[in-house]
Amino acid sequence: MKAVRIHNYGDASTLSYEDAPMPSISSNNDVLIRVIAASVNPVDWKIREGLLAQMIPYSLPLTLGWDVSGVIEAVGSTFSKFKVGDAVYSRPDIKRNGTYAEYVVIHEDEVAHKPKTISHIEAAALPLAGITAWEAMFTTAQLKAGQSVLIHAGSGGVGCLAVQLAKSQGAYVIATTSGKNRAFVESLGADQVIDYRSQRFEDVISDVDVVFDTMGGDVQESSWSVLKPGGILVSIISPPSTEKAAALSVRSAFVFIEPNAKILEELAELVDVGKLRPIIGAEFALQDIAKAHALSETGHTVGKIVLYVGLP
Ligand SMILES: NC(=O)c1ccc[n+]([C@@H]2O[C@H](COP(=O)([O-])OP(=O)(O)OC[C@H]3O[C@@H](n4cnc5c(N)ncnc54)[C@H](OP(=O)(O)O)[C@@H]3O)[C@@H](O)[C@H]2O)c1
Structure with a gap:
């Protein structure tokens, strides 16, 4: 099968669109998915650069990409909750080979039925980013109706x-x-939308219940002052200082997501009742992955970058 793999860590020139061995089901818990669409997340090029190599000792070559929408091609057990031909989506385990490939093997408890009302291209834009937003704001910060959140x-x-x-x-x-x-x-x-280029958010807002930090650095540092006492700063970039949180009588948390089919089911339901829509900022063929990474690395894309892999 065709896949995009890296044989060593480095810049976008390490991305190789090439023939790779067909993945095989290795446990009862696995399913084989024919990939129709994947998407690009910043973690893909961070892993490509070797920035997570200390945390996850990958063996190379490695297939990148950890979002997929596609069709079940084979199941590992007759007791599987899926059957051949089911349309599914997933954010699989980043410790295994990823989804920049025509086929991928994933644990079935990381897979959910894709939303019925959207295409595979749209569905591929949801899993990783959607699980992240859900985990940070709902599971961790317990955001409730009537509360305020700075995103x-x-x-x-x-x-x-x-x-x-x-x-x-x-x-x-x-x-x-x-x-x-x-x-x-x-x-x-x-x-309320604050243009970060012309206004300092900390000069405009205060007494917020939840800050969702997707930027880190100075943005995280400036976020403390807008929280109300008892509020929470939840970051997906770096663990906020627990000492600072205690001194300010607020809470803090760091989230690094894991696969979560239950959240994928919730997201699919919200999509199918019209309360959530994936946003696609750019589309590329899998072969054009280097262009897709270059775009993601600008840090200024809108919505998600999706990759066409196979025919629906
Ligand atoms: N811990 C986890 O489990 C986890 C999970 C998912 C993502 N992440 C991380 O979270 C980060 C965000 O991911 P993403 O996929 O959302 O990234 P992304 O799509 O690349 O974010 C791009 C957006 O950031 C905006 N932006 C850039 N600088 C900004 C600033 N100073 N203030 C406000 N907005 C700014 C840009 O808007 P303009 O073009 O208008 O500037 C652009 O629309 C990445 O570092 C990613 O690796 C972590």
Whole structure:
């Protein structure tokens, strides 16, 4: 089969569209998926660069990509919850070979039926970013109706889903982005949009219940001052200081997501009742993966970058 693999860590020139061995089911718990679409997340090029090599000792060559929408080709057990031909989507375990490939083997408890009302291309834009937004705001921060949330980078892959999810929960949603994306982020349901290039968010808002930090660094540091006492700063970039949180009488958390089929089922339901829509900013064929990575690495994409892999 064709796949995009790396044989060593490095820049986008390490991405090789090539023949790779067909993956095989190795346990009762595995399913083989024919990939129709995948998507690009920043973690893909971070892994490509070797930035996670200390944390996850990959053996190379490695197939990148950890979002998929496709069709069940084979199941590992007759007791599987899936049958051949089912349309499914997943954010699989990043410790295994990924989804920039015509076929991928995934544990079936990391897989869910894809939303019925959208295409595979759209569905591939949801799993990793959607699980992340859900885990951070709902599982961790316990965001509730009537509470306020500041979502950094509301126009990004995670942020554009986070804004919609927080809104569907009944929260007051404040999002940062640059001026060119203001109307777009408002269209997702944000109640207040702050252009980070012309205003400091910490000068504009205060007493927020939840900050969802998707940027880290100075943005995380400046976020403490906008929280109300008892509020929570949840980051997906780096663990916020617990000492600082205690000194300010607020809470903090760091989230690094794992596969989660239950959340995928919740996301599919929200899509199918019209409360959530995937946002696709750019589409590429799998062969053009280097261009897709270059775009993601700008840090200024809108929504998700999806990859066409196979025929529906
Ligand atoms: N811990 C985890 O499990 C986990 C999971 C998923 C993602 N992540 C990480 O979370 C980060 C975000 O992921 P993503 O997929 O959403 O990234 P992304 O799609 O690349 O984000 C791009 C967006 O960020 C906006 N942006 C850039 N600088 C900004 C700033 N200073 N303030 C506000 N918005 C800004 C851009 O808007 P403009 O073009 O308008 O500037 C753009 O729309 C990445 O570092 C990723 O690796 C972590």
